[in-house]
Amino acid sequence: MYxxxxxxxxxxxxxxxxxxxxxxxxxxxxHKLCVFNNTPSKVNKVGGNIVCQPINDFLSDRKVIAVKKxxxxxxxxxxxxxxxxxxxxxxxxxxxxxxxxxxxx
Numbered sequence: 001m002y003x004x005x006x007x008x009x010x011x012x013x014x015x016x017x018x019x020x021x022x023x024x025x026x027x028x029x030x031h032k033l034c035v036f037n038n039t040p041s042k043v044n045k046v047g048g049n050i051v052c053q054p055i056n057d058f059l060s061d062r063k064v065i066a067v068k069k070x071x072x073x074x075x076x077x078x079x080x081x082x083x084x085x086x087x088x089x090x091x092x093x094x095x096x097x098x099x100x101x102x103x104x105x
Contacts, residue, residue: 002055004028005072007099008035010062021065023095024058025102027074034058036077038098040089049089050081050098072103080105 002008004026012020024037035058042051080102087093 002026002033002067003069004033004074005070007068007070007103008058008064009066009068010059010064012062021096022062023099024053025070025072025077025099026055027052027077029074036081038087038089038093038095044085046085047088048084048086050084050087052081070103076105077102 006026008024008026010022010024012022022037022039024035027034027036029052033055034052035055036050036052037058038050040049042053043049044051084098087098089095
């Protein structure tokens with residue numbers, strides 16, 4: 001259903017659909033689909049807000065609004081996320097900005 005590099009646009013689990021959209025990108029980690037996303041509700045092991053979640057966990061409280069196909073590979077996602085592992089979610093660096101910057105690199 002989803003593939004490596006797909007950008008998932010979902011509702012925010014704690015806001016009405018029309019007000020907020022959340023963005024994540026699908027990667028393949030240990031032969032399983034995961035979603036990297038920048039979210040204020042989760043913290044990674046170094047204290048940043050860019051996290052990797054199994055796709056079922058990511059979608060457990062969200063609905064997919066759109067899927068944007070890309071050619072972005074997991075190694076590029078991992079490299080970008082490693083360089084930003086300490087990044088915190090802010091209004092200036094939110095989930096959408098995370099995806100836009102990742103796509104540029």
